[in-house]
Amino acid sequence: MDGNDIPQGKCPVMHGGNTEMGDSVTSWWPKTLNLDILSQHDTRTDPMSKGYDYREELKKLDVEALKADVLALLTDSKDWWPADYGHYGPMMVRVSWHAAGSYRLADGRGGAATGNQRFAPLNSWPDNSGTDKGRRLLWPIKKKYGNKISWADLIALVGTVAYESMGLKTFGFGFGREDIWHPEKDTYWGNEKQWLAPSDQRYDDVDKPATMENPLAAVQMGLIYVNPEGVNGVPDPQKTADQVRETFKRMAMNDEETAALTAGGHTVGKCHGNGSAEDLGPEPEGAGLEDQGLGWLNKRTRGIGRDQVVGGPEGAWTSNPIEFDDGYFRMLMDHEWELTKSPAGANQWKPVNIAEGDMPPDVEDPSIRTMPMMSDADMAMKVDPIYRSYLEKFRADPEYFRDTFARAWFKLTHRDLGPKDNYFGPDVPEEDLIWQDPVPHGPTGYDVEAVKAKIADSGLSVADMVATAWDSARTYRGSDKRGGANGARIRLAPQRSWEGNEPDRLYRVLAKLEPIAEETGASVADVIVLAGNVGVEQAAKAAGFDVKVPFTPGRGDATAEQTDAESFEPMEPLADGFRNWEKKKYVVSPEEMMLDRAQLLGLTAPEMTVLVGGMRAMGTNHGGNKHGVLTDREGALTNDFFVNLTDMDYSWHPAKDGTFEIRDRATGDTKWTATSADLVFGSNSILRAYSEVYAQDDNAEKFVNDFVSAWSKVMDNDRYDVKAAA
Incomplete structure (x- = not known):
């Protein structure tokens, strides 16, 4: 059939190939090692010009003008998404907070340092509802300052400026976050197939928070921290406190920082559940073209101002939700609370008795007073004896609270920025903080x-x-x-x-x-x-x-x-495929763990390949084990690993404990032993292609040079002092 033979009414472009037959190789062969994570930040997706240097652009940034523009935005309410109380401050705090709040200590992924909130899945997490509107409000500022400010820095900055505008003396701010340009689709956020699936799926025992699956920290798919209604939506403040403690620990916060962040975060703003979630449209990634990247749009009812629905609970925590004061402590500690339901049907707590003058104002009409609320996580602060002791300490010493919260907020928004050499700008604090992993600059004048x-x-x-x-x-x-x-x-x-x-x-x-x-x-x-x-x-x-x-x-x-x-x-390694070691047998295969380590080290698939081959040849296996040492010249940086792995004079046979024997086909004798982290370089089609390159007779020197290049990259990964001085 030629072009003239296409049946009428039929499009000549093939349809459905990626949906009906699978959208990747791993859809067809799910056991295939998926190497996509090693090209997660492929430079081909970066739209910036070759040679673009964000740190050089930052030197051109007028920081005071930028902050002035953010301040002006905070009180410039837009009709399409009006500001609560005429002030976007609490909303921008939430934008910053939810960007930073995805961080987890186990593998360092998530957080505010990349601007990943712009992309799926984070842009469409139920807990991030409304952050899409905040980023769209910020677009004119991003457009104005262009290349001189990354989205990642702007998103982190606006919350700090917002707190300043509401009366908090913040601890400081450091620029230096560089944007990514496509989703981190291979970051593991959990294996649930639906949003807000019961948290039991993440725990061996949901009543024992420490049994949550690593590296996860949030209690349910699509949440930043914990369910505000209680464990699996069932109110029980002490159980919630136990989950809060484990979750914040996994996000690098201690009990005092957790209490300060909860109090300081809920001192401003409100929850939005004054309506039905059924009226909301799809999340950003599922929305129609006409929504232009916005999600959760209410096209049935008013859906803005006092009628806004972002989450389940409804109401403010304090009498003055746009002022950083001690109102949270007074409201929580001076009232008795009882369970109730929000208009959206969510569990929340309301005061048993409250004077009208202590109620927060309506977001549109300050002459109207509305009922305050507390979430189960707030009640957890009151019920748990450790958290309560910190709240009482903060209330008795407001300046101590302000300082503790300011430091905790700084940590929240900077903990994934790395050492202080990465910080840039006039507001970087001079004090070295232990969570920044400070390292003194070393000597350079020796021989x-x-x-x-x-x-x-x-x-x-x-x-x-x-x-x-x-x-x-x-x-x-x-x-x-x-x-x-x-x-x-x-x-x-x-x-x-x-x-x-x-x-x-x-x-x-x-x-x-x-x-x-x-x-x-x-x-x-x-x-x-x-x-x-x-x-x-x-x-x-x-x-x-x-x-x-x-x-x-x-x-x-x-x-x-x-x-x-x-x-x-x-951060303790549980396995290291580069040294052919694992602490014990895991559900995850050694080669998958090697892949994860390679991605954290910033390696490409060819770099991972050449490093493994070289490490095996030099005999660097853990404990001197001989698995994968496919050479008779151990200690020499040869390409023998690849030569012998691809040599069809040998055959490969499963042995015991997940290892393999490599036998001489002619004699049947076992020549070497190997693990799956070795044989994957011959079985995976992509890795085999790289292995064949290094096995070629004319590439022995290339192998050495490529090894040296990849080795130096690993050794210099953390030389931010050199990069900052360049």
């Missing part, structure tokens, strides 16, 4: 070659040097820019005792490297990285190649006092 010579003469093996440097650097997480080799925290608690770091070997290696640092004036952090570089150079030479691994001095050594050991505990 690097002299240090390398001493390391080479130390008697340490290639595997010792490379494995120690890797273990120090692999903690880096691009998600929240924590971890890495800078600071040499591998020698401090808790990292020095992590099973994945082989404590006995680590102590032995550090006993050799720390004196070298003291003798030469270098930092221990630099010496650890240099030792890894020396090991790589020695291994490359053994393979017949003279290479020099790039190195920039200046890493510092953190102290125990500069290290929040408790916040590092969730």
Whole structure:
């Protein structure tokens, strides 16, 4: 059939291919390792011009003019989405809060540092209803300042400016968040298939909050924190308090910070449930073209002002919802509360008795007084003895409360921005905060070659040097820019005792490297990285190649006092496919865990591939195990892993404990053993394509050069001090 033979009324474009037959390879073959996460921030999706440098653009930003424009916006109510009480302050606080509130400590993902609230699924979470209107109100400001302000920075900033406008002296603000340009679709937010599915699906036992599935922190799909109506929507303040405690702990907040954030967050604004959720249209991602990216639009009834429906509960928490004062404590602590229902049918609490003068005003007519409300999470603050003690302390000392909340708000909006070297602007606080993982800048004037010579003469093996440097650097997480080799925290608690770091070997290696640092004036952090570089150079030479691994001095050594050991505990590696190790057997496969680690390290699929092959060849496996060491020249940086993995003279057979045997086809003898984290490089079609490149006879040198490049990337991931100075 040619073009003239197309039947009348039929479109020549194929329809339904992506929906009827699956939208990806993994829809057809769900067990296939999905490598998409390694191209999650592919530069091809970035619309900015080549060479665009956000930090350079920030230097052109008139910060005071920007803040003045935000302040003006806060009281410039728009007819299409009028401001409660004539002030958008509480709304903008919510926009900032819900961007930052998706952060979780376990893997550092979520948070405000990327502007991910603009994209699915976060833009369409039920808990984020209304934030779409806030971002659209901000568009004229973003349009005006253009490339000089990222969406991520603007979204984080507006809440801070809003609090200032409502009477809070904030702790400061740092710019420096760079935008992403498409959804982080491979971030795991839970396995539920519906919004607000019962939270039992996330827990082994919903009555034991600590049994929530890692790395999750929010209690239900589509929520930022906890269900405001109670556990699974059933009011019980103490049970809610228990969930609040676990959830905020997983979001890097202690009990005092949690109490301060709850009180300070609910000191301003209100909930919007004065109507029926049935009147709302689809969320942004499900809305029609004519809605132009807005969601939850009410096209049946008025749906704005006092009739707005954003969530279930309805009402304000305080008598003056646009002033930062002590009204929350007075309202919550000075009244008895009883259960009631909002017009939207949600469970909430109302005061048993309240004077009309203590009631909050109507959002449109200040002469009308309305009934205040408390959520189950608010009642949790009153019922739980620990939270209540903090509320009483805050009420007795208003200045202490203001300072505690301002610091907690700063942490909330900056905890995933990374070290202070990433902060930019006139309002960056001088004080170093322990949750910023401070690292002093290290010395740079020492003789690097002299240090390398001493390391080479130390008697340490290639595997010792490379494995120690890797273990120090692999903690880096691009998600929240924590971890890495800078600071040499591998020698401090808790990292020095992590099973994945082989404590006995680590102590032995550090006993050799720390004196070298003291003798030469270098930092221990630099010496650890240099030792890894020396090991790589020695291994490359053994393979017949003279290479020099790039190195920039200046890493510092953190102290125990500069290290929040408790916040590092969730960062302990449970597996490391690069060193062919897992702490125990998990539901998730070793290769999937390797993929997750590679993404946090900012690696591409080819970089992950070349690093695994090189690490195996150099014999850096955990505990010296021989799985995947597919070479007779262990210790040399050869491409033997790929050569032998792709060699059809061998066959592959499942063995015990999830391992495999690689046998000589001619003799039947077992030549090597391997794990699934090895064989995936031959079985997965994409990874095999990369493996074949490195197995080619003419690519032995390319393999070494690519390994050195990827290795240096991992070692330098956390050199924000260098990047900031560039």
